[in-house]
Amino acid sequence: MxxxxxxxxxxxxxxxxxxxxxxxxxxxxxxxxxxxxxxxxxxxxxxxxxxxxxxxxxxxxxxxxxxxxxxxxxxxxxxxxxxxxxxxxxxxxxxxxxxxxxxxxxxxxxxxxxxxxxxxxxxxxxxxxxxxxxxxxxxxxxxxxxxxxxxxxxxRRGPQALTAPDPEPAPPFTGPSEVLVPGGPFTMGTSTEPWALDNERPAHRREVAAFHIDTAPVTNGAYQAFIEDGGYDDERWWTKDGWAHIRRHGIHAPLFWHREGRQWLRRRFGVTEAVPPEEPVLHVCWYEADAYARWAGRRLPTEAEWEKAARHDPVSGRSTRYPWGDADPAPRHANLGQRHLRPAPAGSYPEGESPLGVRQLIGDVWEWTASDFLPYPGFQAFPYKEYSEVFFGPEHKVLRGGSFAVDAVACRGTFRNWDYPIRRQIFSGFRTARSAEGA
Incomplete structure (x- = not known):
């Protein structure tokens, strides 16, 4: 809109x-x-x-x-x-x-x-x-x-009930692995989007130090390297709560994955298939995303960093509705609306990239951020407290960007999702960040 x-x-x-x-x-x-x-x-x-x-x-x-x-x-x-x-x-x-x-x-x-x-x-x-x-x-x-x-x-267990065409094949992405987002203020949230929900409001200025962010979400192939390097067995990479959680539940890979011999397979809507290395990793909890980032010598972006990467136009200085501008999402911009039943390969949708060149910030996979779900300055619950207010606090982590399962009406550059850090059944992935030198 x-x-x-x-x-x-x-x-x-x-x-x-x-x-x-x-x-x-x-x-x-x-x-x-x-x-x-x-x-x-x-x-x-x-x-x-x-x-x-x-x-x-x-x-x-x-x-x-x-x-x-x-x-x-x-x-x-x-x-x-x-x-x-x-x-x-x-x-x-x-x-x-x-x-x-x-x-x-x-x-x-x-x-x-x-x-x-x-x-x-x-x-x-x-x-x-x-x-x-x-x-x-x-x-x-x-x-x-x-x-x-x-x-x-x-x-659900049982035969396949849903079908959809796969995303259009995309040439392998050969661009830079990360993008520098310059430091300085930007406008976070919105006061003008007519259908924005209460937790997206009001618009306010945020100061964000310079940082680097992954050009595309972390892939299955990259995540497999974490697994093969013993990431799930090395306490160094995990928060105390995360380590206790994966030990208690015997977690050694993303949900729906299993290994047969040397090959990783996954179950996807009733079909068992080889894990595609080029797709963004899916069905990982916050603890897994955070551990991978530590293992890679990086970290999860904060919510403010994610939104600045997605909305800030350094030329005009304004925050746009989406990474590609203010136009409503079209199929060329992002993988949304259950049009497909899987993420597109990492680096897809060049027409949907941000002014700085960050891709797939909207659609494909929800992206875990480092931030707790908290109200913005001046927040007012509307039209009922149970939509957002009762969930504010350190118990919930923020996810951004939507997934292939999200419709465009419920996904925009300001849209905020949240869940417990243990959740893996959701269509969640992530990208990593690092602070710029001297920031």
């Missing part, structure tokens, strides 16, 4: 497009398997797919039909079942959830009423309706759950 002062018809069309795109993806993710797979819990880390489906509809009803339109609850008795804070994921299979057919019908009925509402909405008057924020928030929420459901599909 380029211009915050768009006319009502343009806002209506964008809201309709993003909601429709999200629902098409939800339908794909919940129709490609039979009902027993929808109601089963494929991992205690994840909800049954049918819970996500009805939760999507319930959130849409609560925020668009109730909060925006002021209507009565359609099914108030189910609100508690689909409250993410009331029931942890591990307990959700035991709840009296709507069966698949009923969940589909409920989500569909909500959507029909929302589309009627959209036709007559004036995009002003309240903070929720300004520039269509509530519609954008719900589209982002649905796409975030679509990514969660895709993670569940990756964890």
């Amino acid at each position: 380029n211009d915050p002062a768009l006319d009502a018809e343009t806002l209506r069309e964008r809201a309709l497009t993003t909601l429709t795109t999200a629902r098409a993806r939800t339908t794909l993710l919940t129709s490609c398997v039979d009902d027993p797979d929808l109601t089963a819990q494929h991992s205690p880390l994840m909800s049954p797919l049918v819970w996500d489906l009805a939760h999507i509809g319930n959130q849409e009803e609560q925020w668009l039909l109730r909060a925006v339109a002021g209507r009565d609850a359609m099914r108030p008795e189910i609100d508690g079942l689909y409250d993410a804070f009331e029931h942890p994921r591990s307990e959700r299979p035991s709840l009296p959830l709507l069966p698949p057919s009923e969940a589909r019908a409920y989500a569909s009925e909500v959507r029909g009423r929302v589309l009627d509402l959209l036709e007559g909405t004036a995009f002003h008057g309240t903070r929720l309706t300004e520039a269509g924020f509530a519609f954008g928030m719900i589209a982002q929420h649905e796409q975030q759950h679509d990514e969660t459901m895709l993670i569940t599909h990756q964890l």
Whole structure:
């Protein structure tokens, strides 16, 4: 969304497009398997797919039909079942959830009423309706759950249920391995992006010392060198908590990897294949990313460093919406939207690089940063504290940039994701950095 002062018809069309795109993806993710797979819990880390489906509809009803339109609850008795804070994921299979057919019908009925509402909405008057924020928030929420459901599909055992073409073949990247980001101030966060969420706000100045950052994310091949050098068996590279975690759980490689003879294989959406050395490494936790960086004589970038590398234009001095500028993402820029079911080779998407030449900062893999998830100066929770505020603190680490599983509506240069440092089922990778000499 380029211009915050768009006319009502343009806002209506964008809201309709993003909601429709999200629902098409939800339908794909919940129709490609039979009902027993929808109601089963494929991992205690994840909800049954049918819970996500009805939760999507319930959130849409609560925020668009109730909060925006002021209507009565359609099914108030189910609100508690689909409250993410009331029931942890591990307990959700035991709840009296709507069966698949009923969940589909409920989500569909909500959507029909929302589309009627959209036709007559004036995009002003309240903070929720300004520039269509509530519609954008719900589209982002649905796409975030679509990514969660895709993670569940990756964890699911059984035959392949999803297919997608591979990314276009790219010539091997032969550019520099790292880029110097000059020191100085830049504008972090946003106060003007209409659909930005509360933790991205407000825009503020940050001073960042000069540093070097990897041109592309760390690859499977590079990560294998860490494994072969005994990285998982050498306490020197690990934080105290990280070392205890991998020892306790017997972790010796990224999630879904296993070795057969001299070859590393991985399981990807029901298919076992050789680990491609040129792809960014995937399904590593923060502790693994941090240990690799130490082993390589480097470190993880801070969140501010990552955003400066992604948004700062040293010529104009301004922060752009994306590394390539202010234009909305296109397929030539980044691997987003479940268009593919894997990352593109490291160094892909030259048209998506930053002004300094850093590539793949958007899409492919979420990138762990060194930073805890904390509020920006002047942060205000909106429209509810449970979206961001309750997660602030050292327990969660920040991830940036999105992955192939993220839709463009829920990914921008200011977008912040967060998770526990032990999480590996997410589509997470990383790149490394180092301070510039004399910085």
